[in-house]
Amino acid sequence: MRLKIKIFIIVLLLTGPVAFAQSDNDVSSVELKTCTDSELKIQFMCEKSWYMRKSDDAVLAVISREPDVTMIIAKIDSSVRFLEQITKERLKVMNQYSDGFQVENENINGKDILKVKAFSSIHPSRRLLDYYFVNNNNLYGVLFSVDPKEEIENFKYLFAEIVESLTFIN
Numbered sequence: 001m002r003l004k005i006k007i008f009i010i011v012l013l014l015t016g017p018v019a020f021a022q023s024d025n026d027v028s029s030v031e032l033k034t035c036t037d038s039e040l041k042i043q044f045m046c047e048k049s050w051y052m053r054k055s056d057d058a059v060l061a062v063i064s065r066e067p068d069v070t071m072i073i074a075k076i077d078s079s080v081r082f083l084e085q086i087t088k089e090r091l092k093v094m095n096q097y098s099d100g101f102q103v104e105n106e107n108i109n110g111k112d113i114l115k116v117k118a119f120s121s122i123h124p125s126r127r128l129l130d131y132y133f134v135n136n137n138n139l140y141g142v143l144f145s146v147d148p149k150e151e152i153e154n155f156k157y158l159f160a161e162i163v164e165s166l167t168f169i170n
Helices: 003-014 088-094 149-154 156-165
Strands: 032-037 042-047 051-055 058-064 068-076 102-108 111-119 127-135 138-147
Touching: 032 156, 042 156, 127 149, 127 156, 138 149, 138 156, 149 156
Parallel strands: none
Antiparallel strands: 032 042, 051 058, 058 068, 068 138, 102 111, 111 127, 127 138
C-alpha cells in the first residue's frame, strides 16, 4: 500500500530545483488558504509557500525543511473499502510502523477516520501521524512525517486543522 507512495516521494524529491517553505518550527505564523486538487477531487488547507508536487493519485507538500515535515494526501490503490478492514495486524504487515504504534478511531466532520500514531520502522528519528478514511469506496490517506520526532508537538494542531478541512468536491 505505501510502496507506491514512497516511490512517488523519492522521485519528487530528486527531481528539479526545490523552493521550500518554513525553515523553523514556528507554525503560529502560517497563513492557511484553501488548496484544491482537481484530480483527487479534494480541497484542504495549505500554506502558499509550501513546496507541493502532484501526481494522478497523490499530493506531496513539504511543510518545513528544518525540522523536516511532510504531508502526503493520497488515494491509495487498495482492496480496502471499509475502515474496519484496516486492522492493527494489517498495519503491521505494511512494515512502516515501529512496534508499539497506536491506532485510534475518530470521527471528524461526520467522517470516520482511522488515526495511526507511530515511529517509522525505517527511519527511527521520524514520527508518523497518519489518517486513513474511505470515500466512495476508495481508501485515502493523509500522511504526516516529522523528523526529528521530538518536533511533532509543534505541528499537531496544524495537522489537525488540515485534516479537519479536507473535503471532497465533485
